[in-house]
Amino acid sequence: MDTLENRTFDEISPGDSATLSRTLTTRDIDLFAVMSGDVNPSHMDAEFAAEDSFHRIVGHGMWGGALFSTLLGTELPGAGTIYLGQSLRFHGPMGLGDTVTVRVTVREKHADGHRVIFDCLCAGADGTPLITGEAEVTAPTEKIRRAKVDLPEVHLRRRGGAYEALIRATDDLEPIRTAVVHPCDAVSLAGALQAAEMGLITPVLVGPETRIRAVAEAEGLSLAGVDLVDSAHSHASAEEAVALVRAGKAEALMKGALHTDEVMSAVVDRAKGLRTERRMSHVFAMDVPSYPKPLFITDAAINIFPDLAVKADIVQNAIELVRCMGVEVPKVAILSAVETIMPNIPSTVEASALCKMADRGQITGGVLDGPLAFDNAISLAAAQTKGIVSPVAGQADILVAPDLEAGNMIAKQLMYLAGAASAGLVLGARVPIMLTSRADGEISRVASAAMAQLFVRRRAAGGVA
Template sequence: MDPSAPHKNSFDDMLAATAPLDPIPTAVVHPCDAASLIGALEARDKTLITPILVGPEERITAVAKEEGISLDGVEIVDAKHSHASASAAVRLVREGKAQALMKGALHTDEVMSAVVDKVTGLRTERRMSHVFVLDVPAYPKPLLITDAAINIFPDLMVKADIVQNAIELGHALGVQTPKVAILSALETIYPKIPSTVEAAALCKMADRGQITGGLLDGPLAFDNAISRKAADAKGIKSEVPGDADILVAPDLEAGNMIAKQLMYLAGADSAGLVLGARVPIMLTSRADGTLSRLVSAALAQLMVHHRLGKDLM
């Protein structure tokens, strides 16, 4: 990829891609502050979601009144507290009334504890993982980074699911064969750095059909993954370096640092989803701005319609 190529606003393209799609019914978990309530309603106004507000009705209506927001026509499912909100939202998905979840004013672990419950949750055969989608000014296309929020020290088989989840999101974004860079500290296999060995194993798993739909290469250091010049200097011959769509971090700490550095030092805009559950989950935080919330909703909408399209084939 030519680093001098003009930067396109990837998030504008994603929002534009949702224009012909129907909004997805979304359970908004405990939207009891202005940011989460406004974010959900703005996503509704952009026809990304049809929000179902799940939480203490009195608190939700009080926030709406304080902000001067009308809740006319918006469904509210009353729940006494945040844990009850999470359980009720998951139940809406299991009953087929919601196709996605959006986190409101509660802790991530409260949402995820309801999602991962072995009896009443939303588990599938695949491990759940988070994917950051970044619009980096210095990179000419969307950059997906995983996993920076869910799996702390994933083993090889968990990493295989992390990669597969990210590839599926890449497909939903219209990338026919996402290029996946498996990151480590170096580009050669060195047994004292286990992530280099796991990277090589993931690539061989892709060769054998255990991971499908993407083009994998690794281990790759970060510079080799995003710079063709750096890869050429190391003699790396592959289609992935310098043109990666997906960066797979060796662990959560590394992934989180990569994503946050790009946001705060490189001016990247961010959005993201948790994948691997029955439905996509938007883990927006209080620090997220309107654009992040809207694009996360757009990602969920694209993901749901992508899956529906596959089911109809």
């Protein structure tokens, strides 16, 4: 119904009742936990719940109790009702997926204060009482008929939730020996040590040893068993870390508390760096609350105005990474401002050329489409509205930006306006480089480490073309 209509005190008689049925979902449990702060593991932790009294996830008892309030406040008596008291007794659990029926029945009316006392029952699908009790309210004396208020949309997410599958996929892999460049602040050091504790990396801390140990002591972090390579300053840290890779003593790099330019200057050095025949590029892995899977964005950090040849390498780097993340054939959207080829917008022409390069085997491992505007790339509804028939539109795994400015803006807007979490790697060098921002937290560093581990180990095992 689109309207709420109450029943006044004079319209109510003993025996009158109202009912509703609900099926308990994970969303109900999460919403109630967020609202109440009750994160009892019996409700939230499947592993704990399996060993607990009921051997399964159960709902909060007061979730059922709240349904009595729903009936009293919206149906009987409805709008204008004032709660005076409630007593409940809990007889059995409401399990995840269980359907319950809630009933309130008028037991007594009292003219003084227009009080009404209700019997309350919440029963399982088989009629077994789960909650019983009574409620006392002041019933309204004036008729009220109002349009229902639209409820706000609520988007639930666990920060970094899209990374959980990536991290689980590393369970059977050996950690990768990683040179951590200048981890001289709490976030970068803690992130590296957490990644090590999770079995993602074996860290080699490269930086001023006295500073690293001081940070560890101040933060209560243990460096027991961790290799340290002393260096004088951040530039030297980057050079030492790159030298470890060249010597075969590290399989990846992780950026710490220094500027990206300092790391990349050592990496791209023609004589002592880590160049390959492939152009280096950066790939963001975004955990976007409103998108059903990880969203990879490239290139938002390395190549400012890439030409067609560079874009081909950018696309190939991203495809190989995403395949190592477990996506057999990544869907690649080549972005522009429009979805049609327009000679006066060069990115549309380059997008079409990249797609033809894929058709001719010059780019392999993924399915490409472009040009696509951002909305068409990530929204099936938007693509269908414009009549776009495509295996990529509305379901892209990878977004290829026309240039660094556009890619960086897309990624940052998702982070700061859509609440996205980010991780990222630089690819195309001899080893993957975890190029997290100094503002990124531990989850970004851990997720980046998991990506690097998957990339190194699966590529070595022939997991990518």
